[in-house]
Amino acid sequence: MIEVKNLLRKYGEKIAVHNISFSVERGKIWGFLGPNGAGKTTTMRILTGYLPPTEGEAYIAGYDVVKYPLRAKTHIGYLPEIPPLYNDMTVKGYIGFVAELKGMKGKEKQRGVGAAIEKTGLAPVKKRLIKNLSKGFRQRVGIAQAIVNDPAVLILDEPTIGLDPAQIIEIRELIKSLKENHTVILSTHILPEVTQTCDGVVIINEGQLRAAGSISELQKKFKEQKGIYIKTEPALEMGQLQMVAGVKSVKADGNGYKIYWEDESLGEKALFEYVKVKDVLLKEWRIITPTLEDLYLKIVSSDKGGIQ
Numbered sequence: 001m002i003e004v005k006n007l008l009r010k011y012g013e014k015i016a017v018h019n020i021s022f023s024v025e026r027g028k029i030w031g032f033l034g035p036n037g038a039g040k041t042t043t044m045r046i047l048t049g050y051l052p053p054t055e056g057e058a059y060i061a062g063y064d065v066v067k068y069p070l071r072a073k074t075h076i077g078y079l080p081e082i083p084p085l086y087n088d089m090t091v092k093g094y095i096g097f098v099a100e101l102k103g104m105k106g107k108e109k110q111r112g113v114g115a116a117i118e119k120t121g122l123a124p125v126k127k128r129l130i131k132n133l134s135k136g137f138r139q140r141v142g143i144a145q146a147i148v149n150d151p152a153v154l155i156l157d158e159p160t161i162g163l164d165p166a167q168i169i170e171i172r173e174l175i176k177s178l179k180e181n182h183t184v185i186l187s188t189h190i191l192p193e194v195t196q197t198c199d200g201v202v203i204i205n206e207g208q209l210r211a212a213g214s215i216s217e218l219q220k221k222f223k224e225q226k227g228i229y230i231k232t233e234p235a236l237e238m239g240q241l242q243m244v245a246g247v248k249s250v251k252a253d254g255n256g257y258k259i260y261w262e263d264e265s266l267g268e269k270a271l272f273e274y275v276k277v278k279d280v281l282l283k284e285w286r287i288i289t290p291t292l293e294d295l296y297l298k299i300v301s302s303d304k305g306g307i308q
Helices: 040-047 071-075 091-101 106-119 137-146 165-178 191-199 213-220 240-241 264-278 290-301
Strands: 003-011 013-023 029-033 057-059 077-078 153-157 182-187 200-205 208-214 227-233 246-252 255-260 280-288
Touching: 003 040, 013 040, 013 200, 029 040, 029 191, 040 153, 040 182, 077 137, 077 290, 091 137, 106 137, 106 165, 137 153, 137 165, 165 182, 165 191, 165 200, 182 191, 191 208, 191 290, 200 213, 200 290, 208 290, 213 240, 213 290, 227 246, 240 246, 240 264, 255 264, 255 290
Parallel strands: 013 208, 029 182, 029 200, 077 153, 153 182
Antiparallel strands: 003 013, 003 057, 200 208, 227 255, 227 280, 246 255
16 A cells, blocks of 8 residues: 655755665554654655655555656645644634545535544534644544545654643544554654554664564564563572573563573573472563564664664
8 A cells, every 4th residue: 555665865965765665555554663864754755745756666555656646645644743724714614625625525525524523533623713622632633634535545743742641542542443444654753652553663764774564573573682571479589590501691670580591492491490499489471572662772773774
């Protein structure tokens, strides 16, 4: 549904995006991550047709955004970081205005506006002026204008920025519900938001692709050390755990320990026998996997160009 091939964008001699390639399947939500200045906004502007690439190709619903910009744009809904709202218009009036800008008329416009208001939960405030709405409802209006023409692809730039915790949860659930009918790219700096909302991620840094794939795939690819997390009652002594055969290192973590292997096959068996001998209650034993925060920090700071 979204396909990017060898995308390059220069501003004079400065390279903002360098040979980026990735694809997102229909009905998926993908997070688009990277530090400030990484090239996220430039890439999104190219995808939405606001900015041409210097080289490379980008396709939306099968249409090249350069060769067929109008056709591609009919399949895109875009929410910029600052929603383009008109404060002195009513909610329904504004969404109808955007529908007309997108070429919708008559019953098609009426259906689109009604569906957008229903999906985004704006029915209770549809007759109110936008300037009198809370930040959360204003963000919903921004999403409603993006989906009024029922586009195949939604590109959302920082959709939860500035919201309180309750509003964040509401917008997160709304975005998750949209993937039934839309493919979504979600740009955000809030990594827990990606973990709870997205099926996969694209991570870029310094204009280059560092990683792309599902979170579980990246966890498997980027696991640097093998180990387990163990918690017992009463707690075992760290010094004695470090002496177990096959163990490389032990780190305290909350009420338990992260244990990393020098030799996994030897260490697992030796540690299990050690726990049996100590006759303690084994409360937790699980394989250590990196969080998205761990992955992100390691990937963007990697001198090896990350993983793909």
